[in-house]
Amino acid sequence: MSEDAAENLTSGSGDAARRLLRELLRPWHKALGVLVAVVLVENVARLSIPYLVKEGIDVGIPPIREDDDLGPLLLVVGLVLVATLSQALARHRFLLMQGRIGQQVLYQVRRRVFRHFQALSPAFHDTYTSGRVISRQTSDVDAIYEMLETGFDGLVTAALTLVGTAGILLFLDVELGLVALLCGPFLALVTNWFRTASARSYRVTREKVALVIVHFVETMGGVRAVQAFRREPRNQEIFDDVGDQYRGASLVAFRLVALFMPGIRLIGNVTIAVVLLYGGYRATQGEVTVGVLAAFLLYLRQFFEPMMEISQFYNTFQSACAALDKLAGVLEQRPGVPEPEDPEEVDGIRGELRFEHVGFHYVEGRPVLPDLDLTIPAGQTVAVVGTTGAGKTTLAKLATRFYDPTAGRVLLDGHDVRRLAGDTLRADVVMVTQENYLFSGTVADNIRFGRPDASMDDVVAAARALGAHEFISAMPDGYDTVVANQGGRLSAGQRQLVAFARAFLADPAVLILDEATSSLDVPSERLVQRALRTVLAGRTAVIIAHRLSTVEIADRVLVMEHGRVVEDGPPAVLAARSGGRYADLHRAWEDSLA
Structure with missing residues (x-):
């Protein structure tokens, strides 16, 4: 437009x-x-x-x-x-x-x-x-x-x-x-x-x-x-x-x-x-x-x-x-995802995500997700791979309710996300994107972004758990170092670790990583990979990635094409399947490393 x-x-x-x-x-x-x-x-x-x-x-x-x-x-x-x-x-x-x-x-x-x-x-x-x-x-x-x-x-x-x-x-x-x-x-x-x-x-x-x-x-x-x-x-x-x-x-x-x-x-x-x-x-x-x-x-x-x-x-x-x-x-513009007039009361979200006959389009007549049926059990780490335009990021946007489906329902622990208050949904479903946006303020302020009331001890504990404490402590003012110009003085890997620490401190039931490591070099990616295991432990996770190195830590892989899941299974099983789409992607990835 x-x-x-x-x-x-x-x-x-x-x-x-x-x-x-x-x-x-x-x-x-x-x-x-x-x-x-x-x-x-x-x-x-x-x-x-x-x-x-x-x-x-x-x-x-x-x-x-x-x-x-x-x-x-x-x-x-x-x-x-x-x-x-x-x-x-x-x-x-x-x-x-x-x-x-x-x-x-x-x-x-x-x-x-x-x-x-x-x-x-x-x-x-x-x-x-x-x-x-x-x-x-x-x-x-x-x-x-x-x-x-x-x-x-x-x-x-x-x-x-x-x-x-x-x-x-x-x-x-x-x-x-x-x-x-x-x-x-x-x-x-x-x-x-x-x-x-x-x-x-x-x-x-x-x-x-x-x-x-x-x-x-x-x-x-x-x-x-x-x-x-x-x-x-x-x-x-x-x-x-x-x-x-x-x-x-x-x-x-x-x-x-x-x-x-x-x-x-x-x-x-x-x-x-x-x-x-x-x-x-x-x-x-x-x-x-x-x-x-x-x-x-x-x-x-x-x-x-x-x-x-x-x-x-x-x-x-x-x-x-x-x-x-x-x-x-x-x-006069009305939110595309309005707050429910009578939101459902929920307590103790476990993190099960379910897509029931979900259809979605950005442009009328050009569906991105024609009819998606998918269940992600609570606590499972799922990697979503596929070509550009396959619908991976759209899946994430629907789960976080950045958009509402044009057909079907997205359920969180059996509750339609359209019936949940925005504060409830945002507290339990968090998405980390590749932009890793850092706001004006200190490093500590950025880590406690999702939990403004968190103590400094909580902030430091989150940074330690993600392996970010050392480089933060080495900064001129440590955790009180002012982040300027969207964190331009930090490396991509450091910004990513701060973003992970932010998500870890927020402690959501569902964490979605949308191409969160795509802009990292190999050393930074290895550093972030170690942090990922800590971030994802004990929660439902959806990892959208082009780099298959990130997929290795997943319990399950979904291969999407044209808005449909064409393969679903453990990464090792899919990689060994002769002629499978994931096997082809995995082989191409290994060749690129060689």
């Missing part, structure tokens, strides 16, 4: 985005009510100042001329100071509350997205790259916070200013107010154009920045392969291209703003000029006072300021809507 197709599948509808926003803000509805009240107080105080200026000119100055009475003017000045102080205090309160609410919402979004990404099945992550995951957790979440941080304030302030200013203008003088509001249709026309155009522009911008992040993450994550195959020039070309696409999309957005903001300013200045001309004429005729005209000019300036801010609000709003759309699309 292409990146664009994967993105389209995980893009939510507009309704889903709005629903997500409502869910995020629902716990804060009371606090948001208080926030609106605080913004209301701030804007009432701000809108009162031009009116008080008008009162100071028309009511406060005449008594000074007539009786040298400063009282009325001082009263007006005092009210201006009170309004200014009220505005400042309300602003301070607003910023504190907005910051607290915004950070809490941001925290909940990140937790929710992270939890959901972990719950989604490997089938989802096979098509949704790590770069897009990072884009959702970083730029998209930040876009939502930017809207909460500035968008709410800008929207409420703009609405109160526009409505409040229009009302006050008409209250001061209806005729002059109507002249001032003649700009309304022009403002609506320009604003509607900008709203429509910016919606398209910012959606494209979010898509392009995601492409930049995806390519950067994938290139840096696979930098060894990039350098090994001298891929740097081509990757640079691709990055330059997606970067140029992002630049172009951003320039379109800037051009829209560059047209919108001067357009609003032009309409505002023309309106102010018309009001000044007409109002000045009426003032000379004694129809309006100088204070009213001054108040009109001050209010008109306030009237157009929020229109300028609306451009920035639309920027953040459209960016946040695009981000919400992406996040809602991801959060």
Whole structure:
């Protein structure tokens, strides 16, 4: 599946985005009510100042001329100071509350997205790259916070200013107010154009920045392969291209703003000029006072300021809507292996695995396992061999419930794995893969990955049992040595031993090794072979391997072809069978050693 197709599948509808926003803000509805009240107080105080200026000119100055009475003017000045102080205090309160609410919402979004990404099945992550995951957790979440941080304030302030200013203008003088509001249709026309155009522009911008992040993450994550195959020039070309696409999309957005903001300013200045001309004429005729005209000019300036801010609000709003759309699309994805609504209670798993008429396909019409019947008794070590595409790894993925069968059942001690809680299944069925992924943290942290509460004595005991204690102790800080860059400083064999120690400490009833030794050299493989006997003792084990040296320790070998078991028996018996498939594989392996 292409990146664009994967993105389209995980893009939510507009309704889903709005629903997500409502869910995020629902716990804060009371606090948001208080926030609106605080913004209301701030804007009432701000809108009162031009009116008080008008009162100071028309009511406060005449008594000074007539009786040298400063009282009325001082009263007006005092009210201006009170309004200014009220505005400042309300602003301070607003910023504190907005910051607290915004950070809490941001925290909940990140937790929710992270939890959901972990719950989604490997089938989802096979098509949704790590770069897009990072884009959702970083730029998209930040876009939502930017809207909460500035968008709410800008929207409420703009609405109160526009409505409040229009009302006050008409209250001061209806005729002059109507002249001032003649700009309304022009403002609506320009604003509607900008709203429509910016919606398209910012959606494209979010898509392009995601492409930049995806390519950067994938290139840096696979930098060894990039350098090994001298891929740097081509990757640079691709990055330059997606970067140029992002630049172009951003320039379109800037051009829209560059047209919108001067357009609003032009309409505002023309309106102010018309009001000044007409109002000045009426003032000379004694129809309006100088204070009213001054108040009109001050209010008109306030009237157009929020229109300028609306451009920035639309920027953040459209960016946040695009981000919400992406996040809602991801959060609407249902896990391919959902948790059972009423999980079965189990106690003391022995480890018997049974596949009853199991069918499975990744692509409709192309079965990987057509009809598999297989029983692995508890405590038995079974090796699964066969050509690439025979269904070996699929068998492991079904046993660990990374996928669910499309037909039949997978049973653990007689319990359908679909009826077991995820925690129960993961505690009793563990798979070790050839990647041997080591996480950021210390060596000890990586060993106790499956048992975070394990003591240091338990960690050391597991490492000793697997033969890893010596090389770990020889490291600069021993078990406290920080593993960086996925364990890149450890050899493949050392990483494998740490992974085995992790599995040994987790102590599952069923352990599945999927090509766990395929990337090792011969000395490392011999070291791991000794550890394997310790790891597998006393538990059910399924070993998927190409190297038949690993198969020698198995009680039983399954040879698979085209999703079917074509041979089943002890390795020595199958190796001695003339004309058998395992015998041919064994002979070819021995020849390769020679």
